[in-house]
Amino acid sequence: LDLYEDKIHRKKPSASAEKKKPQSTKQTFIYDDQRKQSISIGVTKLLYINRLSWEQIVEMILKVDEKVLGLDAFVNMKVLAPLANEMELCRAYKGRVEELDVASRWVLELQKIPAFAARVDCLEFVNGFEEQYTRLKKIVDEYKGLCDYLVDSSEIQKLLRVLLDA
Secondary structure (H helix, E strand, O other): OHHHHHHHHOOOOOHHHHOOOOOOOOEOOOOOHHHHHHHHHHHHHHHHHOOOOHHHHHHHHHHOOOOOOOHHHHHHHHHOOOOHHHHHHHHHOOOOHHHEOHHHHHHHHHOOOOOHHHHHHHHHHHHHHHHHHHHHHHHHHHHHHHHHHHHHOHHHHHHHHHHHHO
């Protein structure tokens, strides 16, 4: 039993465990690891799944062109919009774009787009306008019908006379 325990405790780590992961030499503006990972996943999806380049993404956002990506992608991009401190760090960056990690490159590219969040809000409004209009028109029509009934109803007029005469 002692020999068995010695073998377990003396076991060498596997070759893959001994190899250390190479440190990434990419620079970053985003120091919150969870946020960086979320941005990286979202942007990678845009770039590789949709087979788009950075320039194409910027062009689609500038034109507010939802034909390729759809409204959901724009709304998701809004969630990935850079924070103020990330934009400040980005403005100060003078290095090569290729040296940035995906999330920081996203911040750098979105810096080229004025009023990014407002563009997405506008797109959401335009796309939801017809649905909202139809819903609100139905409600207004119901209230109008109710008001017309109250004004034209002889029963309501009789009730009001009795209440006011009392």
